[in-house]
Amino acid sequence: MEVVLTGTFDVHNYGDLLFPLIAAGRMAEWGVTVRPASPTGRGVVWRDAVTPEPLMEALFGPRGYDGVLIGGGNIIHARPVTLPDYAECAEWAYGALWLGAALAGARRGVPVLWNAPGVPHAFEPREAGFVAAALAASGYVAVRDAASAAFLAPFQARVVPDTALGLARLWPKAGLAADFRRMVERTGADGAARFLAVHVKARSVAGPVEGLAPLLDAVCAKAGLVPVLIGIGACHGDDVATDRLAAAMTGPRVNLSRPEGLREIAAAIAFSQGYVGASMHGYVTAAAYGVAGVIVGRPKLVKMAGVLAHLGRPQDEVADWAAALALTEGFGPREMPASVTTALDAHWRALAEAVLRPVPIPAPVPAPVLAAESWFSRLPMAS
Numbered sequence: 001m002e003v004v005l006t007g008t009f010d011v012h013n014y015g016d017l018l019f020p021l022i023a024a025g026r027m028a029e030w031g032v033t034v035r036p037a038s039p040t041g042r043g044v045v046w047r048d049a050v051t052p053e054p055l056m057e058a059l060f061g062p063r064g065y066d067g068v069l070i071g072g073g074n075i076i077h078a079r080p081v082t083l084p085d086y087a088e089c090a091e092w093a094y095g096a097l098w099l100g101a102a103l104a105g106a107r108r109g110v111p112v113l114w115n116a117p118g119v120p121h122a123f124e125p126r127e128a129g130f131v132a133a134a135l136a137a138s139g140y141v142a143v144r145d146a147a148s149a150a151f152l153a154p155f156q157a158r159v160v161p162d163t164a165l166g167l168a169r170l171w172p173k174a175g176l177a178a179d180f181r182r183m184v185e186r187t188g189a190d191g192a193a194r195f196l197a198v199h200v201k202a203r204s205v206a207g208p209v210e211g212l213a214p215l216l217d218a219v220c221a222k223a224g225l226v227p228v229l230i231g232i233g234a235c236h237g238d239d240v241a242t243d244r245l246a247a248a249m250t251g252p253r254v255n256l257s258r259p260e261g262l263r264e265i266a267a268a269i270a271f272s273q274g275y276v277g278a279s280m281h282g283y284v285t286a287a288a289y290g291v292a293g294v295i296v297g298r299p300k301l302v303k304m305a306g307v308l309a310h311l312g313r314p315q316d317e318v319a320d321w322a323a324a325l326a327l328t329e330g331f332g333p334r335e336m337p338a339s340v341t342t343a344l345d346a347h348w349r350a351l352a353e354a355v356l357r358p359v360p361i362p363a364p365v366p367a368p369v370l371a372a373e374s375w376f377s378r379l380p381m382a383s
Helices: 014-028 055-060 084-089 093-108 125-136 146-151 163-170 173-187 209-223 238-248 262-270 280-288 302-311 321-330 338-356 367-376
Strands: 002-006 033-038 068-070 112-114 195-199 226-230 254-256 275-277 293-296
Touching: 002 014, 002 055, 002 093, 014 033, 014 163, 014 262, 014 280, 014 338, 033 055, 055 093, 068 093, 084 093, 093 112, 093 125, 112 338, 146 302, 163 280, 163 302, 163 338, 173 254, 173 262, 195 209, 195 262, 195 280, 209 226, 209 238, 209 321, 226 238, 226 262, 238 254, 254 262, 262 280, 275 280, 275 321, 280 293, 280 302, 293 321, 302 338
Parallel strands: 002 033, 002 068, 068 112, 195 226, 195 275, 226 254, 275 293
Antiparallel strands: none
């Protein structure tokens, strides 16, 4: 059996690219094959990332499938996007990931299942019918935080942890040791150094990115740490911001602005003494490997509070870099709460059972689905 998994797996953003790998590993335990699908269907240069199928072809083309999985990622919205990667599909890309997926599943009579995506903000009134349609067509709806569930109210969605918190099951730390050694050799770093994984996003710094350099130099020198500057989201310009910060620093540092792949990023974080940055999935990776971390919450996003709630660590989000770097003095090993592992196991079991023992979609097709389908069919990409 096989399922189509929808998400933004065609952009250079570390967290989004983890989802299809994790889903494939977990669903394979029940004999289910995962087919990732994204708006453009293009691959990325990172060597260990999947190449997704074009979304519309996967959903509405002649090849059959036994279910649709939506997410993860912060994808449950219908607003136009400004990513250069999506220039030709900016108007419809995100809506197609969940509404298009739900309509396709309903028409094919296969389960529509939500793989813990995020809802970044409240829906506009014009979108209410589309949300109702997607939910009416779905047999299992799980989102990754309480805020996302609240945005879907009065529908009662399940809340489960972001699936990337299970990364260490896919890639145990011992298996990343060779990736870490290659990274050290490739960058000319001192293999005996103690590292601090750092992710900088331009908007997380008050002023030019270069202004962070003196503080980071001073904190790392005092603590005896070498910062590994990681370009986690090139689609958001993180590679450029990382290069600018690295060029402005005077102390030892490792510039990983253009990682070779996802495993290299995971290894750089897993073998560091701590993580500081603006990436939620940088922090999630640290948590997965028992590494202390802190999030620079500038701007403040609901998804950050959501992941911290699952881990019971709301104090790990601060408003600026000075506060974040000050917390590195108290860094030490951490343990993943057992509740997270238990919830993820239950989530994957529920998804697999929904595919293997599907519940028939009510007939006739719910009215909200029909209304949304009429609108959806008039979009350029659906013709």
